[in-house]
Each structure stands twice: as structure tokens, then as C-alpha cells.
Amino acid sequence: MEQELQSVTLTSQALERLRQAILDGRFVAGQKLVERELCALTGASRSILREALVHLEAKGLIERQSYRGFTVALLDEEKIKEIFELRTILETQAAELFTQRATDEEITLLKSTFRKLEDCEQAFDLGEARQIKEHFYEILFDGCRNREIKNALSNVTDRIYFLRSQLMMDENRRSASLIEMKHLTNALATRDRWAARATSLEHLQAAEATILAQLATQRISQAA
Amino acid sequence: MEQELQSVTLTSQALERLRQAILDGRFVAGQKLVERELCALTGASRSILREALVHLEAKGLIERQSYRGFTVALLDEEKIKEIFELRTILETQAAELFTQRATDEEITLLKSTFRKLEDCEQAFDLGEARQIKEHFYEILFDGCRNREIKNALSNVTDRIYFLRSQLMMDENRRSASLIEMKHLTNALATRDRWAARATSLEHLQAAEATILAQLATQRISQAA
DNA sequence: ATTTAGTATTTTGTATACAAAATACTAAAT
């Protein structure tokens, strides 16, 4: 009677793999996604692949032009500012909600996850650090007790996430980022509503400034 | 050389029609969407239809279970509260941004659109009133100068929009709603940042309360 | 050498066929 194991379809697998490939920065921003090539790459048929492409288009991760196919979304300075404005609205609010709604267990978990992040950064284990950072934010967003906010935030972070792999953070920015997150963690752990908003905002503004600076540098080197 | 007229594909047409059908409340919440039936209804082939379905699923308007197809998303009280919490965050912010960024032309347009809305309400032209209300909000969201916020708001309003057609607003609520919007319009037109937030919040909370009350009534009548 | 017009190839859009799972149906067993 029951069918607990929801059979994983090829479509859902292809979708997740394609999404991950884009987030990992395996395509250059603006790059054309040729269906035949993706089929060869993934072994999936066109119908499977197209469902994945249409899904990612609806989420805004890729773009589509009729009879010209899909391309990885290209972000200019204006778009990045818009995305960050939206992200800031949501993420500062998420931080505030966390202080009001997270369980004590979640706070403990958040603190221990941040300590792990510190260890990884000290050991220069950057790949691992990235994963832990994602986990940190997952705990934070779950603590809001609002899946809609979490989902909206995921959409918006996905769309700028792949920039990470294309522009490298330097040592200064990495240590500054860690300090900002330490302040955020403290504010969240003590359930300090306004400090949570403030530290979250600080971190977001610094991240945005870094990305915009990197983008300007890239543009100059491309023009040369 | 140029191909300005972007040829409208059958897929994009089917997507828009299906989306509109859902927003118009032509399917009951929770209803199964059988592909064959939709094909017969729209005259589209399955491949066309499926692209539209996958797109709408990615946007959260419909849901999917493997080998069991698509259903119109079913909203319980908790989900509605979550959606409204997100919408409130975005829409109050949008109102504030409008006061800072809208052009004088947009303010003039907003005011005249609100006057049209008043006329329709007085004439009991409800269908027309609904369209004008949508236009009012489009002007408001455009005035934010942030397409990301506008898009996120569209997604979130789409998901609760079809409730409108299933639960009828009574006369009291309609006139109260109009007064709230009058206050909002005044705040926006005078570029009063905090009043815009406050009146927007007031309107949203009243709308949420109405929907939740209606939902409770429906549940009782269904149980009987 | 560069442009241009025409043709060939590739790519996307669309329809359909087949496979696998879910559901509806039937008849036997209690």
C-alpha cells in the first residue's frame, strides 16, 4: 500500500547534477548550453535534459531565447546590486527571526559549526570550509521556521553563488569574513535581535563590495 | 540580420495560458493536473504541456510527485502564514523603496490608477477593479527600481493569488481594503518613507486576517 | 580582400512512440 521510497527519476537526477555543475562554476557566465553537448556530458536524453533546463530557467539560474537555446545567466554590476539588495532584505530578516525562533539545540549546532569553520580556515582547507559555510547558513535559515523565506533566499544565493568560483577571495578578505561571521554567530547565539541584523548587514555589505571590486578588476583586465 | 520579433513558441504560449488558468482559479487547490486532459483542453501536445508544467513547478505554483504527476499546490494555514510573512517583508520594503526611487510621473500614474480603482469599486465593476488593482501594484513594484524584488514579489503573490477567486470578499472588507489603499497611496505620493511602510503593513495584515478567517469558515463547512 | 547571396549543417522546437509505474477493475476466497 505504501510507497515510501519515492523513486528517483532520471529527470530529478539530471536537474540536480546540472544545477550543481552551474553552481560549481563549470560553465562560464554567459556561456551557451548546447543540448547535444550536455547530453553527451551527462548521458541523459534530450527530453530529460530539457526538463532540467526549463526548471533552472524558471528559477532564473539560466536564460532562454527562442530558437537560440539556453545560456548561463550573465550578471552585470547592476544585476549584482539588485540581487544583493534583495538578499540583504531577506538575510537580515532571517537573522532576526533566528534569534526569536531557533531552538537551543540549533544555537548549539550553529556555534559548533562555526568553530569547525574556523578550524578549516586555519588549516587552509578551502573546499571543506565552503561546505561548512553552506551548512552554517542552512542552520541559520532553518531556524527562521519559514520555508518560504528559506526557499527565496536559496534562489537568490544560487544566482550569485557561482561567482565565488570565478573570483578568488584573497587572504585579507577571508579573515575579515571569518571575523564578521564570528560577530554574527555571537549575536545569534545570544538571541540579540538587533545585533543579529547589524552583523548580518555588515557581512553582506562587505561581501557585495568584494564582488563588485573583483568585477571591476576583471573588466579592466578583459579590456586590456 | 536582425530578428527583433522574437517568435513566440507554442511552449511559451501554453505556459502563459496554464499559469493564467491557475491564477484564475480554474482548478481547485489540490486538484490533480492530468496531462491528457490538459492536452485536450489546450490543444497542445504533451511535450509542450510538460515544459509548461515543469516551469510552473519550479516556481512553486504546482507540485510534483514522481509517477503521480502534477497537482495544484495546496495551501494550509501554516503555509499561508509563511507566504504572508515573506510577502510582508518584501512588500513593505518595496513601498519604502518606491518613496525613494519612483519618478514623479510614476507617482502621478499611481494616483490616477487609484482613482480609477475607486470608480470601479463604486460602480461594482469587480472584474475591472481586479485588473486595475494589479496595475496599481505593478506601478508600485516598478518604482522600486529593482527587478529582483519585483520578481520575488510576483512569485509570492502568484502563489496566493488564486485563493482570491475561491473565497469571495464581502462588502465590508472591500471598502476597508480601499481605505487602506488610499492611505498607502497618500503615503507613497508624499514620499513619506515610514508612513509607506506602516500603511503597507496594515493592508497586508488585514488581507492575511481575511484569508485566514475565510479558510477557517471553509474548513468548518467542509467538516459539516 | 570584403561583402553578399545562396546552400548545407547544426540546433532548437514539437510531436509521438515505447517503457515503467500507478491506478482501476475483476473475480476468487473467506
Next chain:
DNA sequence: ATTTAGTATTTTGTATACAAAATACTAAAT
């Protein structure tokens, strides 16, 4: 009469074939 097991039908998942548009290529004209 109700449950249960087995079978038929429907529905979704997946692969592929054909059509239409875009792109790449070729050769003629200036």
C-alpha cells in the same frame, strides 16, 4: 459483503523522429 490477489487500463517517465529556425559554410560579385 468484504477483502485480497491478479489483471487490464491509464498515466507518467523516457527516448526518438521530424520540422523549423538559426548558424556555419561556400562561392560568386564587387
